[in-house]
Amino acid sequence: xxxxxxxxxxxxxxxxxxxxxxxxxxxxxxxxxxxxxxxxxxxxxxxxxxxxxxxxxxxxxxxxxxxxxxxxxxxxxxxxxxxxxxxxxxxxxxxxxxxxxxxxxxxxxxxxxxxxxxxxxxxxxxxxxxxxxxxxxxxxxxxxxxxxxxxxxxxxxxxxxxxxxxxxxxxxxxxxxxxxxxxxxxxxxxxxxxxxxxxxxxxxxxxxxxxxxxxxxxxxxxxxxxxxxxxxxxxxxxxxxxxxxxxxxxxxxxxxxxxxxxxxxxxxxxxxxxxxxxx
Numbered sequence: 712x713x714x715x716x717x718x719x720x721x722x723x724x725x726x727x728x729x730x731x732x733x734x735x736x737x738x739x740x741x742x743x744x745x746x747x748x749x750x751x752x753x754x755x756x757x758x759x760x761x762x763x764x765x766x767x768x769x770x771x772x773x774x775x776x777x778x779x780x781x782x783x784x785x786x787x788x789x790x791x792x793x794x795x796x797x798x799x800x801x802x803x804x805x806x807x808x809x810x811x812x813x814x815x816x817x818x819x820x821x822x823x824x825x826x827x828x829x830x831x832x833x834x835x836x837x838x839x840x841x842x843x844x845x846x847x848x849x850x851x852x853x854x855x856x857x858x859x860x861x862x863x864x865x866x867x868x869x870x871x872x873x874x875x876x877x878x879x880x881x882x883x884x885x886x887x888x889x890x891x892x893x894x895x896x897x898x899x900x901x902x903x904x905x906x907x908x909x910x911x912x913x914x915x916x917x918x919x920x921x922x923x924x925x926x927x928x929x930x931x932x933x934x935x936x937x938x939x940x941x942x943x944x945x946x947x948x949x950x951x952x953x954x955x956x957x958x959x960x961x962x963x964x965x966x967x968x969x970x971x972x973x974x975x976x977x978x979x980x981x982x983x984x985x986x987x988x989x990x
């Protein structure tokens with residue numbers, strides 16, 4: 712392994728974006744990748760930012776605090792449009808807003824100079840490969856998959872808390888439909904056909920939960936990875952000025968992708984916390 716260096720040549724620019732995140736260090740059996748390091752950096756930036764902001768909060772807000780309060784109020788209004796309830800919005804927004812900011816900072820960090828171009832050479836089997844020290848977190852499928860799983864799991868946890876374990880369980884395994892057959896069949900024999908179908912719909916819901924994870928993770932990963940490849944290709948063609956419009960486009964895409972991920976998480980939370988009959 713050689714010292715950290717910048718790699719300007721075209722050949723490296725064309726090959727520096729593999730589908731997987733490259734390992735840069737190991738702590739025992741734990742592998743630290745360049746995308747993981749970038750995610751830790753994003754967390755550190757957010758923590759430092761909000762600790763500093765939190766210390767400057769006053770009862771009589773200044774200009775900066777007023778701007779943040781307006782943004783927060785608009786975010787609550789946006790959440791109200793999804794949840795239909797200010798009470799739910801106030802409960803769900805801390806999670807969804809944290810996801811939005813985390814994804815946004817990760818997306819934007821990947822556009823900074825040095826990302827993907829500063830790193831070291833790794834020598835294995837007589838071959839040398841350039842490994843960037845930092846890489847956008849969302850360009851690693853492990854990152855987006857973990858976020859997708861978190862989004863779906865927290866939605867179901869909130870569903871259990873707010874709706875009740877039995878009601879939420881019956882959304883997936885509709886035991887109530889089976890248990891009500893003996894009582895209802897005296898009045899209507901069609902329940903012998905209808906209620907098993909209701910139970911089958913619950914199995915479809917389980918598949919739907921798995922599909923949510925795949926949808927969230929692959930959408931974010933695909934867009935960020937495609938942007939990374941696009942910028943590398945433009946830089947390989949002409950390093951000056953040509954990539955600038957595409958970088959601006961990626962700034963906008965970073966906001967949109969973070970917003971989509973956060974809003975979809977909010978939608979999943981809202982659906983999970985509705986009564987089964989309501990849903």
